[in-house]
Amino acid sequence: MQNDKASHTAYTVLQGVVHTGSQRRTEWLVSADKMSACLDILNSSDEGRRRLRQLRNPIISAGLMVMQRLLMPGIALHYVTRKKVIEDVVRANIAQGAGQVVNIGAGFDTLTYELSRDHVDLTCIELDHPATATQKRQAFVTDAPGNLHLHPVDLSKTAISDALAQIPVFDPAVRTCFICEGVLMYLDPCDVERVFAALRHVTSGGMQFVFTAVPRMDSPNINVTWLLKRYLHRLGEPLGWTIEKSDIEEFLAAQGYDLDMSVDGHDMRRKYLSRLSGGPFHLGEFVVSCAPMQKG
Numbered sequence: 001m002q003n004d005k006a007s008h009t010a011y012t013v014l015q016g017v018v019h020t021g022s023q024r025r026t027e028w029l030v031s032a033d034k035m036s037a038c039l040d041i042l043n044s045s046d047e048g049r050r051r052l053r054q055l056r057n058p059i060i061s062a063g064l065m066v067m068q069r070l071l072m073p074g075i076a077l078h079y080v081t082r083k084k085v086i087e088d089v090v091r092a093n094i095a096q097g098a099g100q101v102v103n104i105g106a107g108f109d110t111l112t113y114e115l116s117r118d119h120v121d122l123t124c125i126e127l128d129h130p131a132t133a134t135q136k137r138q139a140f141v142t143d144a145p146g147n148l149h150l151h152p153v154d155l156s157k158t159a160i161s162d163a164l165a166q167i168p169v170f171d172p173a174v175r176t177c178f179i180c181e182g183v184l185m186y187l188d189p190c191d192v193e194r195v196f197a198a199l200r201h202v203t204s205g206g207m208q209f210v211f212t213a214v215p216r217m218d219s220p221n222i223n224v225t226w227l228l229k230r231y232l233h234r235l236g237e238p239l240g241w242t243i244e245k246s247d248i249e250e251f252l253a254a255q256g257y258d259l260d261m262s263v264d265g266h267d268m269r270r271k272y273l274s275r276l277s278g279g280p281f282h283l284g285e286f287v288v289s290c291a292p293m294q295k296g
């Protein structure tokens with residue numbers, strides 16, 4: 001992660017969502033509202049506009065598709081479907097009474113923006129590295145809903161619990177849904193354990209935690225290519241924490257959490273992509289939803 005620049009991987013995820021929402025074959029997977037928010041974010045920075053030009057140039061766009069095939073086949077479609085899984089979990093949680101949503105390492109994801117417009121009483125908080133959070137603020141400078149709070153923080157220097165304690169609107173007594181999408185795999189295993197420990201204690205009103213995880217690059221359950229490892233190192237965002245889906249329940253139990261649900265690429269394809277006839281789709285990163293174990 002470079003300190004002065006918005007996250008490359010956050011831009012790449014956003015670019016993948018816009019690409020998916022722009023293709024006739026897959027445009028139905030990205031709502032008009034989401035697409036509009038994504039375009040607002042891309043249009044608000046030089047790097048974003050550069051990424052947009054890439055998508056709109058047929059030659060560069062085709063080149064990007066070739067690169068995707070070489071690195072992580074079907075990853076753009078994966079970004080969109082994992083976001084759907086997370087959105088389903090979070091909206092269900094709100095329906096069950098969650099009054100706060102906190103997205104940790106939100107990047108350029110638009111879910112809390114959409115939720116804050118749909119639920120005016122919901123407190124939506126994003127934590128992200130200052131370079132990325134500041135960039136995102138510029139995108140929503142004129143029309144950020146009052147219940148959406150983008151909080152810049154370097155989580156390698158500040159603990160999540162301290163960061164949340166500094167946010168006046170964060171209410172520890174309110175049932176909270178935490179999201180950590182596409183982030184934990186960049187942390188060291190001991191930092192990941194610290195995240196789980198911190199989140200168990202920051203609310204007294206109950207919580208749900210939805211996050212994504214990836215298996216090791218040499219796992220038979222992942223279809224990335226060896227080129228990807230070199231690419232991630234070049235970006236300065238190498239993988240730190242990996243885990244198999246089959247090990248997640250045991251890992252969570254050791255952190256004091258019960259597993260509610262884990263959804264891998266096969267599940268996502270079945271649930272969201274049955275209209276598509278084949279084509280590459282990323283297998284590896286999976287979505288997990290969990291809650292602290294009940295005492296007694």
Ligand SMILES: C[S@@+](CC[C@H](N)C(=O)[O-])C[C@H]1O[C@@H](n2cnc3c(N)ncnc32)[C@H](O)[C@@H]1O
Pocket residue numbers: 001006007009010013014104105106107108109127128129130132153154155156157180181182183186
């Ligand atoms: C791969 S992006 C994922 C973005 C978003 N969650 C998504 O899936 O669309 C990783 C995110 O983690 C954030 N991040 C990385 N290191 C961080 C740190 N030390 N403190 C706060 N955020 C960090 C980056 O800024 C980036 O937004």
